[in-house]
Amino acid sequence: MKRHRHSEQRELIYKVLKGSKEHPSAEHIYQNLKEVAPSLSLATVYRNLNFLVEEGRITRIPCNVNRYDANTAEHIHFFCTECDGLFDLDNLTIPFDASALEALGYEVNRCDVIFKGICPNCIKANKQ
Amino acid sequence: MKRHRHSEQRELIYKVLKGSKEHPSAEHIYQNLKEVAPSLSLATVYRNLNFLVEEGRITRIPCNVNRYDANTAEHIHFFCTECDGLFDLDNLTIPFDASALEALGYEVNRCDVIFKGICPNCIKANKQ
């Protein structure tokens, strides 16, 4: 793993992620920071997201387009196929047993659980 | 949903998927069928995979690159970050409770559970 120097951009990106509940994509973050840092480039966003994932400060959530989360604690996500919203399901926990996998000889690093369907908001909107 | 006519290509693609344990990507399937159907195009593979997903005959598994599975029963996957292998964990079940989500107002269509880490083979290979 590479040494990292302090970088204004990296902290900006992290701050956006930390202060957001929307699990933004790289593009989202880029748009969000355009005002504050007009010279910022999308490549830098991607590069720093990769650094942050590598460092474990953030998490990459595999959807159609990768989304990111500054809450690195294992928790479950719900992806709404209507509005592309990605929601935390903090109150739910799935009792997954990594030890069973380890007994089978696997080394488990992560577990992504993503429910897919339609969120309450979109259901309501559809009914109208 | 569109009406579908019988198509040789579609059944070929489905057959590859049905007869494979590797959860192939579109590219895999394409390469696999090149010998049997040299005129087949990658676009056709993608188009038919989408049809099959739409029909519910196969499942799309979101990894970095989408992988497909003709076993549409809910089951857990393990993705090896070393060899890109995608394995079924049939013996494990995660008691996921969609009803808890439905009580919250969500409409749940799918649940993808993907463990990530290193598979036994790669662990063995690394040690040598």
Added chain:
DNA sequence: GTCCTTGCAAATAGTTTGCAAGCCG
């Protein structure tokens, strides 16, 4: 001064789409 970081543009990878020709029913 070293070497990490950045912006830019170009490159790449995965996937989708327009179109004209072909094929099924």
Added chain:
DNA sequence: CGGCTTGCAAACTATTTGCAAGGAC
């Protein structure tokens, strides 16, 4: 014959990379 299906090439989207200039320590 109508309209689904196909191959081809071009388009598109998400992401990565090469490079030279700028910045941290």
